[in-house]
Structure formats: C-alpha cells, structure tokens
C-alpha cells in the first residue's frame with residue numbers, strides 16, 4: 001500500500017471512529033413514544049405541542065421524524081372472517097419467499113409510505129394520493145404530483161393487495177396491470193416524473209443520510225444499508241398488511257354460515273336485494289352479475305376487462321402495453337382496465353380510471369343504461385344487437401338503490417381508522 005493511500009485509509013477510519021463516538025447510537029427504540037416524550041415533552045403533558053415539536057425537529061437536523069407506539073404493532077397477523085376459506089385464501093397470497101412479511105419490515109414500510117422525503121422536493125408522500133380516510137385513495141379525479149402536475153389516471157384505493165392470485169390468476173398492479181409484482185409497483189411512483197420525480201440512486205443516498213432510516217433498515221433487514229430493493233420490499237410488506245375483510249358484509253356472511261346466496265339476517269331487505277343482484281347475478285344469471293368480474297370475498301378482479309365506458313377509449317389501458325389479448329373472445333386489450341378491490345369502495349370516489357363518476361349512484365347508472373358496446377366489452381354484459389349507442393342492465397330505481405346499499409356494506413372501518421396504518425410522523429404543520 002502506498003504511503004498516501006495508507007494515510008487516507010487511516011484518516012477515513014479515524015473520522016468514522018470519531019463520528020461513532022460522538023453521535024449517540026440511534027435505534028428503532030429511540031423513536032418509540034416514551035423515549036421521544038422523555039426528551040422533548042417539556043411540560044410533561046403526554047403530547048408534543050408545537051414548540052416541543054420544533055425542538056424535536058431541530059434535534060434531528062430539521063427533519064420530521066416518526067414517532068412509534070411504545071408497544072410494537074402487529075402487522076403479520078391476518079384475521080380472516082369465518083366465511084373465508086383459509087386454504088384457498090393462502091393460495092391467493094402473492095407474497096414470496098424473497099420478501100416475507102415481518103413486523104419490522106412493515107413498520108419501515110409505513111414510515112416510507114408517509115415520508116415526503118421520497119419525492120424530489122419533499123412535498124409528496126405516497127399518502128398524498130392514498131389517504132387513509134379515503135380508503136387510501138384520493139378524492140380528486142387526478143392527483144397532484146410533487147411539482148403540481150396532474151397524474152394521468154385516478155388514484156386507486158389500496159386494500160387486499162396481498163390477496164390477488166386466486167384460481168391461477170395473477171393480475172398485475174395499476175389500472176393497466178403494468179406492474180407484475182407489488183415490489184415492482186412501489187418503485188414506479190417514486191420515479192414517475194409527475195408523481196415523485198426521484199432517481200433510485202439519489203433516493204438511496206438521500207434516505208441513508210436521514211437520522212431515522214439506518215436503524216429502521218437495520219431492524220428490518222439486518223444492516224443499515226438503504227437500497228431501492230429494500231425500499232420496495234418494506235413498502236410492499238406494509239401494503240400487504242392492509243387487509244380489509246372486516247366489514248358489515250363479513251359479519252353478516254359469518255352469521256349466515258358463509259353462504260353468499262342465502263339472505264343475510266344482518267342485512268336489510270335492500271342490502272339483500274343488492275347482494276343478490278351483485279353476486280347471484282342479474283335475473284339470477286351468475287355470468288351477468290357484477291361478481292363475475294368483481295369477485296368475493298375481496299371483490300378484486302382477476303384481470304383487466306372492458307366495462308363499456310366508451311365506444312372508443314381515449315386511454316387504451318392494458319391495450320397500450322402491446323401484450324396479446326387476455327381473453328380469446330375479445331380481439332385486443334384496448335380499453336381494458338383492472339379495478340382495485342371494491343372493499344371500501346364507498347370511500348374512494350370518484351370512480352373509474354379517469355375518475356369520471358362522482359358517486360356510486362353514477363356508477364350504477366352506467367351499468368344500467370350507459371354501457372357502450374366496445375369491441376372488447378366483457379361477456380357479462382351480453383352483446384345486445386341493435387343501433388342503440390348504449391346498452392346495459394336496465395335496473396329499476398329500487399334495484400339501483402339496492403346495489404349502492406350493498407356496496408356500502410363492504411366498508412372496513414378498522415382499516416381506515418387503525419393507528420398502525422396512519423401517519424407516524426411528528427409534523428409541525430399538517431401537510432397535504
């Protein structure tokens with residue numbers, strides 16, 4: 001080793017030692033409630049007021065830091081309702097051996113999901129477009145990215161992303177299914193030039209320098225290195241832990257012994273009528289039911305379909321990806337989209353890939369009279385020959401109201417109020 005290199009190595013080494021000696025070593029425990037309150041809750045009232053928040057921020061170099069609950073949250077446990085067949089459900093699980101859900105990984109994923117540092121100018125987190133109260137979607141038809149640009153499509157509600165691979169189906173993520181896995185999906189909004197505008201190398205370096213990430217990565221992955229692969233894995237774990245199977249529908253189905261076709265005692269007459277139209281089918285023909293595409297118990301879709309929003313689509317959805325048709329009965333994939341799980345659908349307005357419908361009533365009106373006979377229209381709608389510009393199920397007023405009432409039974413209040421899915425950061429002022 002040359003003299004110069006030797007000196008350099010020694011210099012770097014002693015610098016590393018002195019940093020290690022001066023900086024108190026942070027761990028995940030340093031960010032737990034008691035540890036942070038002990039240091040920053042000057043008036044000892046059990047919460048942080050604005051002045052105390054400012055002191056906390058200053059101590060960490062002027063950045064918002066996460067505050068974790070004293071008792072670690074459990075993200076691994078999935079409580080399936082009785083009406084769900086556990087073995088069949090396990091087969092629908094898209095988790096892989098390369099990314100097993102751990103509590104430490106999901107906690108890191110939660111912090112990343114709510115961190116505006118993931119965007120170029122620190123203004124936008126995943127939650128900016130996927131808000132918990134809105135079923136992890138955005139009330140705006142198009143979302144605003146880090147520089148105020150508008151997304152090309154409506155933000156999707158996030159629920160049951162872990163359970164999508166039922167009966168051999170492997171739907172991709174996004175409206176057009178362009179992401180094959182959740183891990184791949186996560187890195188796309190970060191690099192999207194409208195949404196968050198980051199490059200992965202620069203993101204890794206940025207997060208590595210923030211005081212809280214090295215300990216969180218160490219807890220989740222065994223060493224403090226921030227890599228984009230680990231970012232993707234942790235956020236995917238957090239997304240997978242967002243299971244929405246605790247709604248009125250589930251309680252009523254459990255009470256009915258899991259038979260979806262039986263009238264549920266816990267449902268109103270109207271909800272039962274809606275359930276029958278949705279699940280058993282229109283006119284009792286199962287192929288004609290909504291559940292032909294939106295399949296219980298998650299009410300997710302096995303692949304992209306066309307639901308006749310337009311005769312000619314402006315946005316081709318899956319069709320723009322150049323893949324062979326996903327259905328031998330349709331000539332191409334043009335105008336096909338994959339809707340998210342309809343769990344929490346009452347909270348995720350507006351609806352469809354372009355947010356064109358403001359309410360569930362408008363959605364049902366579309367299926368009733370507004371379906372355009374697109375050349376790739378899903379079979380469920382039965383081709384109806386004729387000159388008419390639109391076709392549809394021609395629901396009565398009573399049926400329409402029943403379908404809406406039924407969809408409202410799919411809201412899982414626990415997912416949208418559970419603190420373990422909420423913003424963990426101590427904020428000075430509320431950001432959007």
Ligand code: HEC
Pocket residue numbers: 113118124125126127128129130143144145146151152153154155156157158161172173174175176185186187189190194195196235239339340341
């Ligand atoms: C600026 C708004 C915005 C931000 C920021 C954003 N998203 Fe999204 N998200 C969207 C939109 C819009 C879509 C639908 C896009 C499409 O299909 O082309 C979407 C779709 C998704 C989906 C697909 C859901 C499904 O059922 O297929 C997931 C998962 C998701 N986002 C997670 C995230 C995560 C994780 C982050 C942060 C790393 C994030 N999003 C950041 C707007 C945003």
Ligand code: HEC
Pocket residue numbers: 157278288289290291292293294304305306307309336337338339340342345348350351352353354363364367377378379380381403
């Ligand atoms: C042939 C398959 C198919 C059938 C049958 C079907 N849908 Fe859909 N549904 C879709 C597709 C595809 C989308 C997304 C379309 C888009 O955004 O371009 C969708 C979207 C929706 C959405 C909005 C989802 C969101 O997050 O914005 C609701 C609500 C909905 N459907 C309810 C129903 C109801 C109620 C019925 C029965 C009357 C029904 N669907 C029948 C395919 C279907």
